[in-house]
Amino acid sequence: MSGMKFRRTCSVCNATFFSPDRKAAYCLKCLKKRVVKHVPSEAKAVPETTRVAPRPFPSSRPPLAEPSKSRPARVAKIATLTPELRRRVIEIYEEEYAEGAIQTREVHAQIASKLWLKRQLVADVIREITQSKIALTDDLKARAIEMYQRFVESGHRPEGGRRRAISSALGLPYKQVMKIIREWSMAEYETSPTPSPNRLQLFEIEKMYWDELNKQRYRLTELPAKIAEELGYVSRWQVLRWLDVLHDDQRAFANVPDPSPEAQQQIIDAYVEYLRAPAPPDHGLHYNIAGQIPKVSPRQVHKVLQNHRHKMRAEYPLV
Structure with missing residues (x-):
């Protein structure tokens, strides 16, 4: 029968064990010891010896310091606009950017980089030569306020904003329109019993x-x-x-x-x-x-x- 086991006695330790081999002479424990004991010495792994590098001979000379890689100091952009620089800004703008193919902010950045000027100085010069000088009359001021009132009353918000639309319609600088509206609004609030409602x-x-x-x-x-x-x-x-x-x-x-x-x-x-x-x-x-x-x-x-x-x-x- 394939599943039959025989009762055997170990010839080494006299322990009783069961095995499918009726002629088995060793129990499992003694069998393992016997196998290990008879492993040939050639099969045993010999640890590989590693050679240790000789210690360096101490030197009395100090180590040479590596040369420091210092970055060149960054030169600050020019913050003062001289007549010559102003002339150069206008010259570059009229020769290269007057057609308006590039956005205004990018124009400022490129000219500032070419002349190593602060961008705000370039922006101020270009604004002076591109925006027409319009004398702010009482009539223009009243028209700006009237346009803003109509925008608020109707809830209309033009593309780009109300103040920019007023600036474009009246030909006034945007910042000037902002100032007109702000001053008028503050004056209106001051006439109220509660200038700043909670x-x-x-x-x-x-x-x-x-x-x-x-x-x-x-x-x-x-x-x-x-x-x-x-x-x-x-x-x-x-x-x-x-x-x-x-x-x-x-x-x-x-x-x-x-x-x-x-x-x-x-x-x-x-x-x-x-x-x-x-x-x-x-x-x-x-x-x-x-x-x-x-x-x-x-x-x-x-x-x-x-x-x-x-x-x-x-x-x-x-x-």
Whole structure:
């Protein structure tokens, strides 16, 4: 039988063991010892001896120091514009860049690199020769303010920004337009009972605006004056500017991914609850709502609310 084992007694240690070989004379333990004992000496591995390198003879001479590789000192760009440098900037610009094939910032960088000038000096010179000198009259100033007011009242945001559009339309330098608008706006704020409204006051403006949108009692253009009159602590212009902030440029959110339709509805529902509250949350609105909805960022909340506000204003029947 193939599975039969025989009871045997080891001839070395007299231990009883079982083996399929009826003539087995050694138990497994003694068999292993016997095999190891009879391994030929030639088969044993001889460890390879490694030669140790001789120790270097100590020398009394100090080691030679390697020559240091010092980088040449970088020369700072010229920060003072001399008449000669100004002439060279104009000359290079008119000969190589006057056609306008390269962006202005790149032109500044290339000329600054050629003459080793600070870029701002180059920009100042080119601005002087490219922008026409226009005397700022009271009429131009009034037109700039009027254009800006119309942009804010209508919510229109031209490509490139409102101030840049005014600059292009009136032929005024952009920085000059910025200064005109800033000074006029600050003067308008100073005429208000509350030149700098706090968060709670701005929240009240927002709540009243949405309440009037739902009631549909006034034209859209009349709402800022009605809200300012009702609240009493802000001017019409302050209400206009805050509503303008609430209806931001939608192009700024072009790269923000849209949440799922379910998440968008949750955001709008949370915004409705926000408007019912007596005060704004401690944290920002967008962060507060994003914390309530999984897998939604504050930026996505901002985008959804912007789209919602623009949609509601566009659908308002009384323009």
